[in-house]
Amino acid sequence: MLSLTQDPLNEVIFNGKSYHLDLAFDTVLQYLQLSSDDDLSKEEKVEYAITLFLDEQDLPNDPEFYELIFKAVNEEITADPYGNNMPNSNPFGLAPIKYFDYVQDAEAIFASFMREYKINLLKQRGKMHWREFKALFDGLSENSYMQRIISIRQRDLSEVDDSKMRQQLTEAKSYYALDEPQKEEDKQEHVAQTSALSAMFKAMQGQVKKGG
Structure with missing residues (x-):
């Protein structure tokens, strides 16, 4: 770390x-x-x-x-x-597979680093160490593009009572869905x-x- x-x-x-x-x-x-x-x-x-x-x-x-x-x-x-002392914890180290993908979400990650840190990741290739990148990635605010996408993927539709908002969330989940859907048992276990x-x-x- x-x-x-x-x-x-x-x-x-x-x-x-x-x-x-x-x-x-x-x-x-x-x-x-x-x-x-x-x-x-x-x-x-x-x-x-x-x-x-x-x-x-x-x-x-x-x-x-x-x-x-x-x-x-x-x-x-x-x-x-x-989280290392929590039994069956899901460390934030690389986040659960179902929440983001470094390849598919590359543009959102790039945009988030530019907006929040004024860092152009394309110019940092071969320079920025993985631990620096990970610390900055984990520190992205909830208002960043990447964290908003993650929030949409994480949010439970059953928690939304308003039908219109539920429909909007459903459409957002579909739009931002990862290319390879996870098996249900993987979702329940939060495989990292x-x-x-x-x-x-x-x-x-x-x-x-x-x-x-």
Whole structure:
């Protein structure tokens, strides 16, 4: 998670040598897309993830190195300062899948950062660290475009008594609906992307242990 006294993670030390980690927000977003791509095999995802985070560095041929990398990146991406002591809590780290999608909501996120922070995210690619992006994203006000969309998706129609307002909310939910509707059991359990991400890294760790 973001610290005000230490730099965010940008390198790992293995056998006395430093290796740069690219954890710019756009790199992490590319990884999130990669991890949910069902057309790629586990081995391909491992290879692409290594390329994303480590680029073209001279890397050691040691499974322990990649275990260290995946563990460090996983912790950096999914760490959240709140809710860790609540049983069955749904951390805000990457928000429930049903509430937003970094790809589909890219324009709303861009507009929200421009309006609230005067930050052009297109110009921050390769620069802004994931933890900075996440802190700013989580801090968007309820009046921001992105948070208004999330509020529409979260709001329960049964709580709206007025028929006209219910119809308006229904239309808004339809308009802002995510492309891939979640299964009902997923909605009830509030499955978070953090869980999927952690599972993905564990799978990667298992793969490198096998030398795959």
